[in-house]
Amino acid sequence: MRTRVVVLGAGFGGLELTTILSDALGDDIDTVLIDKSDTFVFGFAKLDVMFGRRTAAQVRHPYRHIVKPGVRFLQTAVRSIDPSARRVATDAGTFDADVLVVALGADYDVAATPGLSEGGHEFYSVAGAFALRDVLPRFERGAALIGVCGKSFKCPPAPSETALLLHDYLTARGRREATEISLVMPFGTPIPPSPDTSRAILAAFAERGIGFVKDNLVRALDPARKVAMLSEGTEMPYELFLGIPVHRVPAVVVESGLAADPYGWVPVNKKTLETSFPGVYAVGDVNGVGTPKAGVFAEGAARVVAAAIIAQLRGGPSPEPYAGRGSCYVEFGHAQVGRVDVDFLSGPKPTGTFQEPSEALVAEKVLFGSSRLQRWFGPAAST
Numbered sequence: 338m339r340t341r342v343v344v345l346g347a348g349f350g351g352l353e354l355t356t357i358l359s360d361a362l363g364d365d366i367d368t369v370l371i372d373k374s375d376t377f378v379f380g381f382a383k384l385d386v387m388f389g390r391r392t393a394a395q396v397r398h399p400y401r402h403i404v405k406p407g408v409r410f411l412q413t414a415v416r417s418i419d420p421s422a423r424r425v426a427t428d429a430g431t432f433d434a435d436v437l438v439v440a441l442g443a444d445y446d447v448a449a450t451p452g453l454s455e456g457g458h459e460f461y462s463v464a465g466a467f468a469l470r471d472v473l474p475r476f477e478r479g480a481a482l483i484g485v486c487g488k489s490f491k492c493p494p495a496p497s498e499t500a501l502l503l504h505d506y507l508t509a510r511g512r513r514e515a516t517e518i519s520l521v522m523p524f525g526t527p528i529p530p531s532p533d534t535s536r537a538i539l540a541a542f543a544e545r546g547i548g549f550v551k552d553n554l555v556r557a558l559d560p561a562r563k564v565a566m567l568s569e570g571t572e573m574p575y576e577l578f579l580g581i582p583v584h585r586v587p588a589v590v591v592e593s594g595l596a597a598d599p600y601g602w603v604p605v606n607k608k609t610l611e612t613s614f615p616g617v618y619a620v621g622d623v624n625g626v627g628t629p630k631a632g633v634f635a636e637g638a639a640r641v642v643a644a645a646i647i648a649q650l651r652g653g654p655s656p657e658p659y660a661g662r663g664s665c666y667v668e669f670g671h672a673q674v675g676r677v678d679v680d681f682l683s684g685p686k687p688t689g690t691f692q693e694p695s696e697a698l699v700a701e702k703v704l705f706g707s708s709r710l711q712r713w714f715g716p717a718a719s720t
Contacts (some may be wrong), residue, residue: 338347338557339364339366339367339546340364340366340367340435340436340438340650341366341367341368341369341425341432341433341434341436341645342358342366342367342368342369342434342435342436342438342646343368343369343371343423343425343432343436343437343438344368344369344370344371344438344440345370345371345372345415345418345425345438345439345440345441346371346439346441346442346621346623347370347371347374347377347397347410348377348440348442348621348622348632348635349402349442349510349632349633349635349636349639349698349709350438350440350620350621350635350638351370351372351438351440351621352370352709352713353635353636353639353640353709353712353713354438354440354559354620354639354640354642354643355370355405355408356712356713357418357639357640357643357644357647358407358643358646358647359405359406359407359408360645361643361647362407362650363406363407363617364405364407364702365650366650367405367407367409368407368408368409369409369411369432369434370400370403370408370409370410370411371410371411371413371414371415371425371427371432372400372410372412373412373413373414374400375399375400375413376398376399376400377397377398377714378398379396379465379632379706380491380492380495380631380632381492381666381668381702382396382397382541382621382706383460383466383467384460384466384495384498384499384502384668385398385460386466386467386470387460387466387469387470387473388430388470388473388502388503388505389470389473389506391646393467393470393534395427398710398714398718399517402411402714402715402718403713403714403715404715407530407594411427412431413425413427413428413429415426416428416588416589417589417592417593418437418439418589418590418593418595419593420437420593420594420612420614420617420665421614422593423435423436423437423611423614423616423617423625425437425476427538428452434616435592435616436474436617436618436646437614437616437618437619438605438617438618438619438639438642438681438692439590439595439617439618439619439620439623440619440620440621440635440639441587441589441590441623442514442587442621442623443489443584443585443586443587443622443623443630444585444587444588445459445461445462445582445583445584445585445586446487446582446584446599447459447582447583448581449486449487449582449583449585450486450555450557450558450580450582451557451558452554452558452559452560453557453558453580453582453590455558455560456526456558456559456560456563457484457558457560457578457580458472458577458578458579458580459489459580459581459582459676460499460579460581461491461495461581461582462623463649469579472577472629473503473506474510474567476507476512476576476577476597477512477516477517478512478516479515479517479521479575479576479577480516480517480518480573480574480575480576481501481503481507481516481517481518481519481575481576481577481578482519482555482565482573482575482577482578482579482707483496483500483503483518483520483521483522483579483580483581483582484520484521484553484554484555484565484578484579484580485522485523485555485580485581485583486554486555486556486580486582486583487523487581487582487583488523488554489584489600489602489619489630490581490584490630491522491528491584491622491629491631492630492631492647492665493524493528493628493629493665494527494528494534494538494627494630494665494667494668495581496520496522496527496581497520497522497527497528497538497542497667498521498668498669499520499579499668500518500519500542500608500623500661501538501541501542501545501547501668501670502670503520503579504545504547504670505606505670505671507571509554510592511521514555516548516569516576517546517548517658518545518548518689519547519548519549519573520542520545520547520548520549520565521550521551521552521553521554521555521565521573522549522550522551522552522553523552523553523554523568524551525551527549528540528618528677528685528689529687530677530679530681530686530688530689531677531679531688531689531691533689533690533691534667534675534677534689534691535695537669537675537691537694538667538669541669541670543611544692545670548553548568549691550573553567553568553569554567554568554570555567555568555580556568556662557672558578559573563575563576564588564599565578565613573655583715584622584630585600585669586598586599586600586602586603586623587598588680589661590603590623595612595614595617595619596623601624601625602623602624603619603623603624603625604624604625605619605624605625605626607617607626607627607659607661607682608658608659609639609641609642609645609658609659610624610626610641610642610659611645618642619667620635620638620642621634621635621636621638621639622635624638624663626638626659626682627661627681627682628661628663628681629650629663629665629679631663631665632660632714633663633664633665634663634681636663637659637661637663638659641656641657641658641659644657645658659681659682660683661679661680661681661683662678662679662680662681662682662683663678663679664676664677664678664679665677665679666698666701666702667694669694671694672696672699672718673694673695673696673698673699674694674695674698674699674701674702675691675692675693675694675695675698675703676691676692676698677689677690677691677692678690678691678692678704683720696714
C-alpha cells in the first residue's frame with residue numbers, strides 16, 4: 338500500500354508541502370490535502386482588495402485547479418484530530434495517515450476584544466478585508482485608528498503597511514487633511530528584529546503625519562463613545578477603527594491535545610517541526626517554533642517536513658534542520674515596496690537586514706506571488 342500523508346490546511350505550508358511531495362514521488366504516495374475553503378488568497382492580496390487596487394475575483398485562486406500526481410484536494414471541515422492514531426475526522430469522512438501534517442494556521446478571536454465586532458472592523462480575515470472595500474469610501478473625516486489586539490499576530494509588517502496605504506488612499510480622495518491616522522502596536526518598534534526596517538517605517542510615518550503608539554495593545558472598544566481602551570490604561574478616540582484581532586489556536590487543534598490551550602501554539606522540535614506525537618508535524622502559524630506567523634516561514638517549514646518524508650521513504654539522509662529564515666515585502670505606499678530578510682533561529686537572537694523601498698522590489702513582489710501560483714496551481718495560474 339502507498340504511504341498516506343494527510344495535510345490539514347492549504348495555505349503556504351500545505352501547498353508547498355504537497356507540491357514537493359508530488360514532484361518527488363508522484364503517484365507513489367497518496368497525499369490528501371484538506372481545507373475548509375474552496376480558494377486560496379495571498380495575505381498581501383487582502384490589502385489590495387481592501388484599498389480598491391484589485392477585485393476579490395482577481396485574488397481568489399480556486400483549489401479545484403490543483404491537478405498533481407498523487408495529490409487529492411478535499412474541501413471539507415476538520416471535526417477532530419487523534420494525533421496518537423494519526424486519524425482525522427472530517428465532514429467528508431475519516432482519514433488514517435502514515436504521516437499527519439497540521440497546517441491549519443491561526444484563527445481570529447474577535448470576541449476576545451470587547452466592542453470590536455460592534456464598533457470596529459477587523460481586516461485580517463478574507464471576509465473582513467474584502468468588506469472594508471465598501472466601508473473605506475464612507476470615511477470622510479476624523480481619526481482612523483489601526484490597532485493590534487493581541488501580542489502574537491500574522492505578518493508583523495501588515496499593520497504598518499495598512500497605515501501607509503491608508504494615507505495614500507485618503508490623499509488620492511482628497512480627504513487626508515481632514516483625517517488623522519495612528520497605529521497602536523505591542524512592540525517598541527514596528528519590526529523589532531530589523532532596526533533599519535523600523536527606522537525606515539518610522540521615517541515614513543513622520544513624513545506622512547502618522548502616529549505610532551508603541552508598547553500597547555487595544556484591549557476594548559467603547560462603540561457608544563467611539564474610543565479605544567489601551568493596555569496602559571489610556572483611551573484614544575476614533576471615527577474608523579481597523580483592528581488586528583486576537584489570534585488563537587484553532588479549536589479542533591486544542592481539543593486534540595496538540596496545544597495546551599487556545600493561546601498556546603503547538604510545541605514542535607525546532608529542527609524538524611515534529612510534535613511530541615511520532616509522525617505528526619505542525620507547520621506554519623499553528624506552531625510555536627518562534628518564527629513570525631507569515632506565509633514564507635510556513636513555506637520554509639514545509640520544505641523541511643517534505644524532505645524528511647522523502648528521506649524516510651527513499652532511505653536518504655535526514656534533511657537540514659529548519660533555519661527559521663524568511664523575507665517579507667513591505668508596502669511603503671507611493672507605489673514602492675521594501676524588503677526585510679530575517680533570521681530567527683540560527684543566532685542568539687533574531688536579526689534582520691533591510692532593502693530600501695524601490696520600484697524594482699514592486700516587480701520582485703509580483704514575481705514572488707506569480708511563481709508560487711504557478712508551482713502550486715499550474716503554469717496557467719497568475720497573480
